[in-house]
Amino acid sequence: MAYNYNNLLRNLLLAIILASGSLHAQEGEVLPEESEFKEPKTRVWFNTYGAIRISKRLYWDAQTHFRFEETENTPFIGQIGQVYNRHALGYLYSKNINFSLGGVLRINFNTDESSDDRNVVPEWRIWHQYQFAQPVYSAMIYHRIRIEHRWTQGFEENSEYIFRNRWRYLFRAKIPLNSHKLETGTVYISPEAEVIMQSGKAVVGSVMEDLRLTTTLGYILTPRLKIAGGLMYSQGQTLENAGIFKQNWTMRFHVYFSPDIRKVKNKLPAIHFTD
């Protein structure tokens, strides 16, 4: 028991020393004296979000994103970065609570112009998320917890997959600007903040993968179709060195569609789960 106590104290001390940044963070990499912030990259994302209703409580969550980033000559849309396929089975617990479980296949393109390595590598994820919505006056606010189990590899030939977990929390509001509620014809503004933490053997110190601050302007065309566009600033520790932060400015464009493929007779009553 006494031994355990001493052990704990020793580990605690080590943690404090590590946090002070005066020691090596990772084998082979040396933490800088002060955090270093890379020059921001510019990017543009085109995202489609589908929520296809298949039964009273289940829907198919289908997302496809096309992510571009700058090249030396062209900001924002210079080259394709990733193509993102995210699918899940969603469950509507109530109007305000839903859960999803599914997989992601992300195609990563090598955007390092000087690299001789492979151009394209896949990345696999299993993800589940828990979303809570809440009306506040005429607006809605949302809390989203998303957990991803992620297998990535580098562009080098024969590079090994590394496994990481991602812990994401997103807070978002949708505030109607020209209406007393979110309905057809409404223009709304949506500020959001998301923090993405990560863990895994490969993650040493770089626990904050990304912090995203976004503001979007949206428009509801019909109850089944809306569009949005906005600008996101994000920063996060690089995996290689926890003292070095990457930064991005991203333009985002979204299309949200939610068709209902149920037969007419099954749609009634439309959405009344428990109320």
Add this chain to the structure above:
Amino acid sequence: MTKRITHTCFWALLLLSSISHQCLGQKRNLYNGNYTIGAYQGKARFTYQVVGIDTIFDGSFKMERSNLGALLKNNDQSFLFEGNFDDGLPQGNWIFQFGEFSTDSTTNVSGFQYSVNVNGSLQEAKGELNQGKPEGKWSFSEKKIKDSQILDTLFFSEIDFLDGIPQQSFTIGNAQGTLVGRFLRNGLAHDTWSLFSNEAYNIENWFFTNGWLGKIEVNAGGIPIPIEIFSDTATRSKIIDLDEGYSTLVSIYADHSSNTAIDFSKGINELLVQNSSYYQKIDDILSELGSNKFLEGFKVKAPYFPLDSISRRQLDSTVKLAVDANAISKGFLENTRLNLIKRSDDQANTFYRTIVALDSSFLRPLGTLVKLEDLGITENLSEDMLSNYLFPNGKPSAQIVVVDDNGNTETFLGPDGDSANFGARGVAGYLAMAEYAYQSLEQIKVTLGQKLEDDKQQQEFVLLEEQMIAQANALNQFPDSVRQGLSKRELKALNTIKFTTEVLLRDYAEMPTGNEKLNRARMLISCLLDFDALSQQLVKLPERSLELQKKYTDAVFNPFTATIMDESVKKRISSAYTNVLIPYMLEKVENGLNCENARDLQLLFQNSYERMLELREEDTSKMERKLRKERNPKVVLQLFNLKPLEG
């Protein structure tokens, strides 16, 4: 050998079965169910035969009705008819019962049955029938029932019959007294018929000799007053039924011979009439069942003064003319309009008074003659008796003097009044009077009828025009709050209705008075009703539009916002209604409204709205495809399955 025997047996059996089949052809069928005889409806159970296409009662018959529900609620009229038929005619013992009961709802339970206390009356007739005719003793009774017990006998009668002819002595009684009398074997009244009070006190006697009623004696305060009826000097006599006609005849003869008036609503006559009505009631039922021989058959003798064939024809003509003249007279005297205009129109007033005079001098006496003829006793009165009876104050004159309220007199003389001979003896005189009265009334009818017709038309105009103006004023009288909800287009259509109404009324006003104008007025009233209905449809449009909008909206859950949003459904249908049909109908009102299409238009507004309500629920995918970009209202109407407007 064996085969041959078998063969013979087979034919014998076939013959036997065909004979038995012939016999069975006469077999009785049983009916058991609801049945109606005249005014009686109830449950019947009887046997019958079908002979050719005829159904003939044969065997037992029972029909009854009683209703506990009706008894408890108010009162119940029950009945029971039970007896036998033989080859279509009533035969054997029969019983008829008629009850009229109410209850105080006092109930008793005895064993496993509830019994209910009843009050009311029970009529019963029973006896034997032979080929439909009464045979043996027939008894009738009516009893008063209180608390399910017999309280009193209201009527009874017992008569013996032989082959439908009353025999020997009979008794008929009611709460006041009892009549006893007797018949000869041929049914003629004979000997003294006496009425006794219930205290056995002699009230009235009729003295018959072989059916001939020589004298009636009425006991007034213990003193018998004799009244001679048919004198012995009459030359001829005839056997007739003792019925209402005979009663009338007796009262006429009694009045003629005596100053003592006999009250025929009481005494012996009352009992005879009562008895006759009970027999009639049974005869009515048996007649419906195919036999009309149930009569009490009392026979009497009366003086007889037969008419020759000329007089008979004249009498028939007299009766016909008197009936026709009376109808004309009654029509005028009961005419409310004549009663009104006689107050302001002197000529009408004179006519009215003339009709009153003709009625009292000619038509009433002739009406009495018609009644005697109906009773069949005209030929039982001598010429003088008849004349005195019909005209106790002498025959009227053809000249009718009418005096108005101011004492002015005016004389009316009908067609051929100068040559009319009312004084002729016998029927000829009556015929002359009937002809004169009829012709006079016909003459008056020509002038007075036209006067009434004009007045009627005038009155009708006033009424119709009042109604028309009220309708026109009421049209478009909607409160501002209603009008403000209307679109410009709808208001315009509403104003078109008002404007069209004004034009129609102006054109009507310019028409010359006459039947055509009257018809136009009637048409306009129905037209303005349609206009009003159309206006009502127009003012409902905003409210209906909102209602349909709501009906054609679904609540849809959006998973991205986690909110419920309203979604318009079947947009092509609602759009076709709002953007094609409504403008089309409004356009029709604005540019083509008239009396002929107003009704169709208002129906189209109504029907299209109702159709929209239906379409929301129906599977319309095919129709929606066809409606895509369809702007032609006629095609839309067809797709909506609505009747298009004509023209």
